[in-house]
Amino acid sequence: MADAVTLHGYHFSVYMRAARMALALKGVPYTEHEVNPFDEAGRAGLMALNPFGRVPVLQHGAFTLYETAAITGYVDRAFEGPPLMPAEAKAAARAAQVIGIVDAYAYVPLVRQVFSHGVFRPAEGHQGSAEVVAEGLRVAPRALGALEAIAAEGLVLSGGLGRAECHLVPMVDAFCRHEAGAEMLEGFAALSAWWAGVRDAPVVKASDPGLG
Structure with a gap:
């Protein structure tokens, strides 16, 4: 067994x-x-x-x-199954870079600030901070811009689902639950197109915890 x-x-x-x-x-x-x-x-x-x-x-x-x-x-x-990292060196490096950017630079503004204070806390009956949301929206474009450049390059974030997407999908989904976050993402053409292409994938839908 x-x-x-x-x-x-x-x-x-x-x-x-x-x-x-x-x-x-x-x-x-x-x-x-x-x-x-x-x-x-x-x-x-x-x-x-x-x-x-x-x-x-x-x-x-x-x-x-x-x-x-x-x-x-x-x-x-x-485990057996389809590989979650690209085989080609440059694409694998980009996937690792996306994971690093998400963890170091995207999580706080997109999730801890905009989503947590603008969506999750109010949905749970707690007071969110408009100032914290505003700070997240101020800082978010730097991380989104970095991810936009990678998506536009096309080595990763080009339609498939792998490790990079596993890390990025939850962050973008949470961010877009806030109206201002969704509007901001639309200003990043390649990243927005990537999100539109993956958000209805079965694995994405099935993993949705109902964030608010």
Whole structure:
């Protein structure tokens, strides 16, 4: 019997969605274990799996792994199924670059600021900060511009779904749940065209946690 796969995470986390998409693209059956890192009890349980108390965490038999990029990379290499990284060196480098840009520069303005304060908190009955949303909208064009250049080049973000898209889709989807975010994305032609081409893909739709 193959080792069981368990994905620990918070249902609404964009990083959890990235891992969920990678597993789906590889056709890996898994069990999802809900853990809320913002809840004291949930965070305490997470600390046993990840010393930083963050999601997602993947368990494959006795092997435990955290950090989303590490998880999607492991899923790609450890299981049969279509490869999630391009074979050609330049395209693979671009895919890795997208993952890095998303994590380092896109997550905070697109998700933590615009989406969290403009969409998610109000949907959960909490007060969002208009100032935080405005700051996210001010900063977002830098990350979107970098991704626009990569999409326009065409080596990645050109219609298929792989590791780069697993990381980017949840961020863009969350950002576009805010009206101003959706309007801003339209100003980046190549990136907007990419999003229009992938947002209705079965894996994208199936991984949607209902973000608001």
